[in-house]
Amino acid sequence: MSEQIVITPVSGKGDLDAFIELAYRLNADDPNWVPPLRADMRELLTPGKNPFHEHAKVQLFLARRGDKVVGRISAHYDELALEQPPEQGMGPGTGNWGLLEAEDEEVNAALIARAEDWLREQGMTRVLAPISLSIWEEPGLLVQGHDHPPMIMMGHHKPHYQGWIEAQGYAVAKKLYTYDLEVENGFPEIVNRIVKLGERSKNITVRRVDKSRFEDEAQIILGILNEAWSKNWGFVPFTETEKAYGAKKLKPIILEGANMIAEIDGEPAAFMISWPDINTKLIDMKGKLFPFNWAKLLWWLRNPQSPNFRVPLMGVVKKYQNTRIASQLAFMMIEYIRRYAVGEHGAKRAEVGWILEDNQGMVAIADAIESKVNREYRIYEKQL
Template sequence: MTGEKLSVRPVRSKAELERFIQAPMRLNAGDPAWISPLLMDRRDGLSAKSNPFFAHAQVEMWLASRAGRDVGRISAQIDALAPADPAGATGAFGLIAAEDDPEVFAALFAAAEAWLAARGVTLVRGPFNLSINEEVGLLVDGFDTPPMVLMGHDAPYAGPRVEAQGYARAKDVYAYLAPLADHKAEAMLQRAMRSPAPGVVLRMLDMSRYAAEVATLTEILNDAWRDNWGFTPTTEAETRHLAQAMRPIVDRRLIWFADIDGVTAGVLVALPNVNEAIADLDGRLLPLGWAKLLWRLKVSGVKSLRVPLMGVRRAYARTAQGRMLPFQLIAAAAGQARALGYERCEFSWILEDNRPMRRICEAAGATPYKTYRIYQKALA
């Protein structure tokens, strides 16, 4: 659009990876709802040396530049653990961010699609950043509020630009928001707590058994979610990697397990919304960022939290004991969260057709306030 030549090049060097990581910070600098993720976390997540996702996936990344300025980025992934699809071999795009320029979007998607097609992919879905078990979807509604921890944020023009490349909606996923002082929901949850089924024991995360608890969590979630659309199992290494990264902000009072007759049958994970604490750090913890982050998390406090994980083993989900576990887990975590000063909670992300989970959220007083879209396109 400017007359300057546009180039799209694969990321090869450490310096180019750093530019790739930092590109969205400049592209979104004028968006009041944008929060720069911590650069150290992004470096870790995009490193094949540290992120176990790379052990079972092929990943390529590109930077678009014009006149010495980075104007966009994209990734493409082929995950060996992704389920087979009758429509053909699937791959994904992700980490899309670009100026509001149709030429930039077209060039980025052309590079990603050519790479995927050369490897036999006939159906592309995304965005997945990098996995369907991480940040998922492009924000298409709810631009006026910042994202919570481990959730994405996109410019309003991004959706139309992606659709202009031939992509159509595959699935929408929702973020639900609940005020923790919702008295109607609180009464319902308290009723759930007053009548636990025989054999059910709720317990907080045991930090002295952190690794074992993470392994149990992985097992439950892979079992509970296996029939969901697009389900791709998360490996224990991936869960362990995320758990180690999150350990500094984990509060055991917000992570609950449910045991039935001595077997751990359900789990709920709530995380303090770190994005509240890092909003003004510009992605950097040095020189004073660590002090600010710890002060805000441990002393001044944040007021919101997110539930990214909740599940009940399928063997128990339809039993009298298991049906009430989601409500009992929510009630246990919500009671602790209120006592700790939290005011609101996000449940995310939730598939549009996951009616049981949506009903649970709504019964807990939550309403959808953000929509993220997963797109797909058949390659010729």
């Protein structure tokens, strides 16, 4: 008979260290798991450093058998998510769990049950999971695409977690897709024609992000994002503190030519951001910056030569959504980013996403550029 599983709240530095370290041990045998930087994980989980905690309540749990840590989970709810309309996925009574790691199915079941109990204690009546920690970070469980490493800010999970979670009474709430495409040789001719038409328009300007005034540019991008995505499933708005925090965190990987703002008659109308895939460097760092990895990473970021780029976000102001000009702006921005990434940084492939399964506009754009689904994530739900 195995030893009893004991689940306790994380308390103090030793527990937090154990919470962080467990993922490295349980995933050590997976060549496609990318070890996150330990410093980034600690920042994510620390109130006062990550502004998510300003409007959320988070409880971390550890599972032990005897003295051995065998599992972990976060249970949390976001006050801003509770204020969203229920028909958009979040809403009153909706809590979350995430950051799940478990040695076996028994531990998995015990951790999920403890997270559910905590959420009930907080007055939650429904779970959306896994979400780690915010919907803007690493939402969903990977169920397709385990055979290759994830790109920057995308999760990677053991294949058997799917069955373990579904066995606890969870049903699929939403599927999220990422799309893979070859970028060296350009897009189909119909896309090129749409781009050329846009270039002839006197009303349309597509420009690079200007890092010399990066804070202002970030405000434009995140302002469009908050408006453009406000009716999307799962949407939670960024606070002003989160906007400033996100801009500071992402600035080192922002390349001007890989990030675009589109204007119509001089007014910002859309944006598209793209990042070189820093995971190609992190995978060999084992989650540690010191003693020498920080210098290697800093040197690489000066002029990253990366075969892979990720397009995580784009948005079009509501005024132009569901119009022909929205797709035209999207094709122009992604073509300009493609030219730059290939010409300046040696890009060979790109990944677009995540994209909601029922986001018809983005799915149509992904199909038009002949990209293919390479990863599927699932967000599950359960009534408490």
